[in-house]
Amino acid sequence: MKTAAKISLIPLLLLAAIQVAYTQNKASIEVNFSKSIAPMKPIWAWFGYDEPNYTYMKDGQKLLTDIAKLSPVPVYVRAHNLLTSGDGKPALKWGSTNAYTEDAKGNPIYNWTIVDRIFDTYVKQGMKPLAQIGFMPEALSVKPIPYQHQWKPGARYEEILTGWAYPPKDYQKWGDLAYEWVKHCVERYGKKEVESWYWEVWNEPDGAYWKSTRADFFKLYDYAADGVKRALPTAKIGGANVTGGGSKYLEAFLNHCLKDTNYVTGKIGSPLDAVLFHAKGSPKVVNGTVVMNISTELRNVEANYKVINKFPQLKNIPVIIGEFDPEGCAACGMSTNPENAYRNGTMYSSYTAASFARLYELTDLYNINLLGAVSWSFEFENQPWFAGFRDLATNGVNKPVLNVFKMFAVMKGDRVEVKSNLMYPLKSVLDSSIRKPVPDIGVLAARSEKNATVLIWNYHDEDKKGASDSVFVSLRGLTKKEVMITHYRIDDQYSNAYETWKKMGSPQQPTAAQIAQLEKSSELKMVGHPVKFNPQAGPFKFELARQGISLLKID
Secondary structure (H helix, E strand, C coil), X not given: CHHHHHHHHXXXXXXXXXXXXXXXXXXXXXXXXXXXEEECCCCCCEEEECCHHHHHCHXXXXXXXXXXXXXXXXXXXXXXXXXXXXXXXXXXXXXXXXXXXXCCCCCEEECCHHHHHHHHHHHHCCCEEXXXXXXXXXXXXXXXXXXXXXXXXXXXXXXXXXXXXXXXXXXXXXXXXXHHHHHHHHHXXXXXXXXXXXXXXXXXXXXXXXXXXXXXXXXXXXXXXXXXXXXXXXXXXXXXXXXCCCHHHHHHHHHHHHHCECCCCCCECCCCCEEEEEEECCCEEECCEEECCHHHHHHHHXXXXXXXXXXXXXXXXXXXXXXXXXXXXXXXXXXXXXXXXHHCCHHHHHHHHHHHHHHHHHHHHHCCCEEXXXXXXXXXXXXXXXCCCCXXXXXXXXXXXXXXXXXXXXCCCEEEEEEECCCCCHHHXXXXXXXXXXXXXXXXXXXXXXXXXXXXXXXXXXXXCCCEEEEEEEEECCCCCCEEEEEEEEXXXXXXXXXXXXXXXXXXXXXXXXXXXXXXXXXXXXXXXXXXXXXXXXXXXXXEECCCEXXXXXX
């Protein structure tokens, strides 16, 4: 009997061991809906990409439709290559509109056909351009040959730097190009519509994209800004969209706009309606595992916030993070860049939740008027399925990361006070990222007149899964004794077309039925059904796997 008893205990001990292994941490979360912090501004509703011609292609239009539908506010879209010369055929890190050419005598010829097609698509969807004045048309470039690059993933990045990256041979013609473009947009879309847009000059002039001096960029900006304001004095323009580490360059640019002699007018100062910069993380492969670095991205933000706060005259100026991403090259797939293997699944989505939550916190700390943070991720037309690009969809099927933005879209009203015993403090994240043995089980919550929302994520820099943690959410400050909670989830089982695709055998030519299944699995899914809950009776409890995200919508 004793032997039998011992044997019968073995399965129970194994089960207990499994439960310990897969329920490692207990997150105690408290949300106080009676204590507002600041408005839940939709800073996430900004997107961008290199290849503007994807805008009006099949999958590009579908994705723009999906993004427009999910957002309660107009989405802003930023694209490179809006003035680049060419036939309009897209390629990786390339696009063109042929907006500017010259006749045999050097007289300008403006052709807005392709640019209009791009902006028409945005406006039809209720979107707004963050219109980038760039890059240099072939006919204006001081070094036009070679012009169109043939870059492909795995090639040296420098190969993209051709004639479009150089200054104009005639700055007045450059300024007139900006003037004619804005004037045309006012005629086509109306003054009120164009007044709601933002204009900006170039991209990362402190880095590879500008093949000239800082002084030449300031001159480029002054002529473009002058052209914009001549066409529409109430238009909004800013800069300089420096690289993540470009805070010193940004400071010099702001000094120029506030204190230097304008290259066009000869007077002190240049138009500046918004300040823009970039922030990027830096993942690496360590012992075969992708390890993210959320601190690098947030430190980029902090460094530029500190620069902006050096100028009292810029207090409350609109700030736009022109690119806010886990790393730098959207078109570099995981086949050539193994550190980008995180992009298809839930690592990208959980990173996005954790990074945007810290961005809100950092923005509060420095009292910055942040309008938006551009996720430089769109889609790549006619590429292999789940090729590891930094995109929101693959071949028309949305990836898990897009569902994070659907969750953000539900969060309205004011952000409220939250606490979690397993949420890394902001200072710790800035200092050393999220690298300790325990994950970051964090929380962001909001309350409006109609409902309340709680976003919870289980994130760690190491791209590893397996652990499932217990979450206990105490809901304070709700006057009702009974509320209805709808629980949405992103993990390997919910809202995840990538996992469905892998279970199919990772087909590169899926059937129509398989595509329909992928589309269905890509949608944001509920866990079970909405449930009635008494917040005064104790915490709301559930399990959340590593890299999982839950949204509780409370009515």
